Amino acid sequence: MESDHPPLPTVLCSVLSMKRQSCEVTLDPGRSLLSWRELRPRRGRDRSRPGICLTRMLHRARGLVNSCTPQFPSGGVTVPVAEIVSVGEAEIDEKYYNSMKWQHMCKPHAFTVRYVQRKRKHRWRCKEVTFWCSDEQLFYQWLQALHDILEQQTHRPKRLLVYINPYGGKKRGKQIYENKVAPLFSAAGICTDVIVTEYANHARDNLYEVNVEKYDGVVCVGGDGMFSEVLHGLIGRVQKDSDVDHNNPNAQLSRCNIRIGIIPAGSTDCVCYATIGINDPETSALHIILGDCQPLDVCSVHHKRTFLKYSVSLLGYGFYGDVLKYSEKNRWLGPARYDVSGFKTFLTHHCYEGSVSFQPAKWVLGSPRDQIICTSRCYICRQSSKQLEEQQKTQACGSEHRDQDDDWTTIKGKFMAINAVSMSCACPRSPKGLSPAAHLGDGSADLILVRKCSRLDFLRHLIRHTSNKDQFDFPFVEVYRVKNFQFTPKHFEDEDTESTDIGSIGKKNFPQICTDHPSCGCNHVNSIWNCDGETVDQTAIEMRVHCQLIKLFARGIENAKLEDDVNPSKVL
Numbered sequence: 001m002e003s004d005h006p007p008l009p010t011v012l013c014s015v016l017s018m019k020r021q022s023c024e025v026t027l028d029p030g031r032s033l034l035s036w037r038e039l040r041p042r043r044g045r046d047r048s049r050p051g052i053c054l055t056r057m058l059h060r061a062r063g064l065v066n067s068c069t070p071q072f073p074s075g076g077v078t079v080p081v082a083e084i085v086s087v088g089e090a091e092i093d094e095k096y097y098n099s100m101k102w103q104h105m106c107k108p109h110a111f112t113v114r115y116v117q118r119k120r121k122h123r124w125r126c127k128e129v130t131f132w133c134s135d136e137q138l139f140y141q142w143l144q145a146l147h148d149i150l151e152q153q154t155h156r157p158k159r160l161l162v163y164i165n166p167y168g169g170k171k172r173g174k175q176i177y178e179n180k181v182a183p184l185f186s187a188a189g190i191c192t193d194v195i196v197t198e199y200a201n202h203a204r205d206n207l208y209e210v211n212v213e214k215y216d217g218v219v220c221v222g223g224d225g226m227f228s229e230v231l232h233g234l235i236g237r238v239q240k241d242s243d244v245d246h247n248n249p250n251a252q253l254s255r256c257n258i259r260i261g262i263i264p265a266g267s268t269d270c271v272c273y274a275t276i277g278i279n280d281p282e283t284s285a286l287h288i289i290l291g292d293c294q295p296l297d298v299c300s301v302h303h304k305r306t307f308l309k310y311s312v313s314l315l316g317y318g319f320y321g322d323v324l325k326y327s328e329k330n331r332w333l334g335p336a337r338y339d340v341s342g343f344k345t346f347l348t349h350h351c352y353e354g355s356v357s358f359q360p361a362k363w364v365l366g367s368p369r370d371q372i373i374c375t376s377r378c379y380i381c382r383q384s385s386k387q388l389e390e391q392q393k394t395q396a397c398g399s400e401h402r403d404q405d406d407d408w409t410t411i412k413g414k415f416m417a418i419n420a421v422s423m424s425c426a427c428p429r430s431p432k433g434l435s436p437a438a439h440l441g442d443g444s445a446d447l448i449l450v451r452k453c454s455r456l457d458f459l460r461h462l463i464r465h466t467s468n469k470d471q472f473d474f475p476f477v478e479v480y481r482v483k484n485f486q487f488t489p490k491h492f493e494d495e496d497t498e499s500t501d502i503g504s505i506g507k508k509n510f511p512q513i514c515t516d517h518p519s520c521g522c523n524h525v526n527s528i529w530n531c532d533g534e535t536v537d538q539t540a541i542e543m544r545v546h547c548q549l550i551k552l553f554a555r556g557i558e559n560a561k562l563e564d565d566v567n568p569s570k571v572l
């Protein structure tokens with residue numbers, strides 16, 4: 001009787017030589033695993049003369065081919081095919097070749113497998129192992145089998161467009177790419193077109209012109225600002241191509257299917273850190289090579305019916321707006337500019353008056369204080385996006401997104417900081433981020449309101465960003481999971497809100513002195529918005545989250561155990 005099931009792929013199992021040691025090597029296509037383990041050396045065997053045991057190996061190898069399944073109870077190495085970086089003919093260095101006394105053979109039949117090795121704190125390294133085959137036939141059989149199985153990894157990129165910001169962070173972008181990334185891409189057979197940017201917004205503008213279709217991904221080498229350029233270029237290009245008016249705050253934006261990779265070479269590297277778990281160029285390059293895919297929420301920011309910016313990490317007013325404003329003047333300091341400016345901003349201790357209105361993200365399963373961390377293949381993100389899609393289908397409102405009008409909450413007051421984050425915003429300065437339980441792709445943002453408080457209280461709140469303690473556990477801090485929000489500064493409310501000169505509104509208000517409360521610290525009427533590290537001039541804004549609008553070459557945080565990553569500091 002004929003079976004309906006396709007025949008099981010054949011297991012390839014041979015005795016090969018690795019570092020002068022016999023090894024049983026198995027490729028199991030059914031389970032997509034490559035494994036090897038050393039065979040115990042026989043007593044009395046002359047280990048310095050591996051050539052001698054080749055004949056024995058040859059017999060055993062032939063006997064074992066296609067015959068068994070890998071079972072390595074101890075001591076072996078097993079690598080999922082999905083984590084093999086590349087396979088190729090070994091490049092044998094002369095010294096090793098001579099020492100092997102194999103000079104009599106015309107060519108060594110050896111192949112090298114490069115694969116991902118996990119280190120501490122989400123760091124990945126590319127490890128390599130070389131296997132020697134006893135004859136040419138066996139060598140080609142292995143190369144062919146490994147190439148065939150890697151060909152099935154169809155989600156891996158073959159052609160990438162790379163933008164390098166030579167001036168980001170410590171100005172090491174080019175060096176980082178050339179030394180740490182390019183060799184890995186080339187080993188993995190990835191073709192690249194590399195553009196070293198010559199001015200700010202070069203990458204963004206270029207993305208409107210290039211034929212993006214011919215690439216499997218766009219890579220940016222730089223920090224959050226450089227990522228933001230690529231984000232704006234790609235989203236903008238897709239909306240233009242699909243005739244979506246981005247100035248309409250309710251427009252249903254078209255998703256970008258081309259993935260973005262980030263090689264961290266900036267000052268904060270928040271997007272990279274929060275989606276991979278570390279800001280390490282080699283780790284990022286390996287995630288790109290393996291073809292990881294992490295959907296990411298994007299927030300659109302508008303002033304009235306004018307599009308301002310997109311944000312994926314922090315949209316912050318007050319403290320983080322002021323930090324950015326002062327840091328921009330000190331760019332020459334590199335990454336240290338944020339520390340200097342953070343200290344200065346903390347000392348000035350400004351608060352800002354205004355009103356915040358928002359609609360809660362009712363469909364989401366999580367909440368900002370539930371301590372459920374977003375991880376690889378996050379259940380909450382998958383469920384939330386499914387629910388949101390169904391909701392949108394039933395609304396059946398064509399290309400316009402319509403929110404219900406009945407569930408707005410408005411909060412008025414004086415704030416030290418208003419932060420909206422659509423991801424945790426974890427970064428080296430704050431390993432668990434501004435909102436540790438925020439989700440990368442749940443279609444919501446966490447809106448954190450830090451009301452006016454004493455300097456000491458604000459310091460206690462800030463310090464908790466560097467420890468495991470709950471930064472929301474203060475009477476002056478509130479946090480909401482929202483789908484959108486609007487902010488109107490108090491001074492703006494008093495103005496003619498119908499003014500058409502949008503660009504001048506923020507600038508006009510900024511230098512004014514608060515006459516109401518000369519002693520309360522509100523000596524600046526308005527702050528500015530920090531949108532992923534870029535300044536936004538308008539103070540009155542509205543923001544809306546677009547669920548999973550883009551995709552990154554990342555996989556979220558694997559086995560998120562915050563305790564491992566953060567040194568608990570003193571309770572303040």
Ligand SMILES: Nc1ncnc2c1ncn2[C@@H]1O[C@H](COP(=O)(O)OP(=O)(O)OP(=O)(O)O)[C@@H](O)[C@H]1O
Nearest residue numbers: 168169197198199222223224225226266267268269
């Ligand atoms: N060739 C260039 N010359 C000047 N500025 C550039 C160039 N290429 C890109 N930029 C701009 O540099 C700014 C900062 O870059 P980037 O984000 O890479 O570094 P960073 O600001 O040090 O890091 P982070 O954003 O992580 O804090 C970005 O806003 C980007 O638009």
Ligand SMILES: CCCCCCCCCCCCC/C=C/[C@@H](O)[C@H](CO)NC(=O)CCCCC
Nearest residue numbers: 224268270313314338342425430462465532533
């Ligand atoms: C006394 C100890 C106090 C320690 C307080 C540490 C708090 C750090 C929180 C850091 C949160 C970063 C959020 C990410 C923002 C990025 O989109 C943006 C662009 O790169 N970076 C900054 O605005 C740079 C922001 C830099 C802030 C200092």
Ligand SMILES: [Ca+2]
Nearest residue numbers: 422439442444
């Ligand atoms: Ca989110």
